[in-house]
Amino acid sequence: MRVLIDTNILISAVYSRYSIPYLAYKKAVEPPCQGIICEQSIEEMRRVFKRKFPEKIPVFEQFITTVFPTIEIIPVPAFPHSDEKKNKDIEDRPILRAAISAKADILLTGDKDFLESVVTYPKIMTPAQFVNEQ
Numbered sequence: 001m002r003v004l005i006d007t008n009i010l011i012s013a014v015y016s017r018y019s020i021p022y023l024a025y026k027k028a029v030e031p032p033c034q035g036i037i038c039e040q041s042i043e044e045m046r047r048v049f050k051r052k053f054p055e056k057i058p059v060f061e062q063f064i065t066t067v068f069p070t071i072e073i074i075p076v077p078a079f080p081h082s083d084e085k086k087n088k089d090i091e092d093r094p095i096l097r098a099a100i101s102a103k104a105d106i107l108l109t110g111d112k113d114f115l116e117s118v119v120t121y122p123k124i125m126t127p128a129q130f131v132n133e134q
Contacts, residue, residue, distance in 0.1 A: 003028040004074075004099040006109035007041040009127060011048055014063045015056060024108055024127035035071040038098040042073070077101045106130065 005028050012021035029035035042064065049060045076094040092113055099107045104122040107114060114124050125133070 001033045001106065002036055002102065002104045003033050003106045003108055003130075004036040004038065004095070004102060004104040004122065005041075005071075006095060006107065006111060006114070007044045007048075008110045009108050010037065010041060010045055012110070012127075014045070014049075014060050015053065020131060021110070021127045024130045027131060028106075028108055029067075029070050036099075036102050036104055037067070037071055037073055038095055039073055039075050040094055040098070072102070074098050074102045 005025060009021045009025060012019055013025035016022060025035070027033060045060065045064075049057050053060075076098045092111060096107070096114070096119065099122050107119075107122045107124050108127065108130055109115065109124060110126060115126065117124065
């Protein structure tokens with residue numbers, strides 16, 4: 001099962017290793033799952049940590065170094081996908097495009113716009129839903 005992990009889940013996982021997003025992240029990167037991160041998410045995480053959590057930058061850098069061998073990093077395709085319009089937030093559309101292109105089965109997110117969208121593929125799930133799914 002291929003799981004694209006959205007930026008907000010990654011940030012929460014880095015910030016607190018005792019959180020539901022961290023448990024969801026761990027599940028997503030361990031077999032039988034294959035964790036996927038979009039290149040755009042890494043840059044977005046770096047910006048957020050510099051702006052909001054500068055004291056956690058060393059933890060972020062260690063996390064990224066640890067993640068690279070265990071997760072697939074994917075680019076955002078240049079051309080839009082027709083299903084992108086199902087998400088009303090234009091800034092989130094590249095993440096959906098990357099998930100579709102990478103053939104992700106699940107997009108793991110806490111983003112309200114994704115969760116309220118009518119996207120059916122990939123399946124949109126919150127960390128709690130993903131952790132509790134058998």
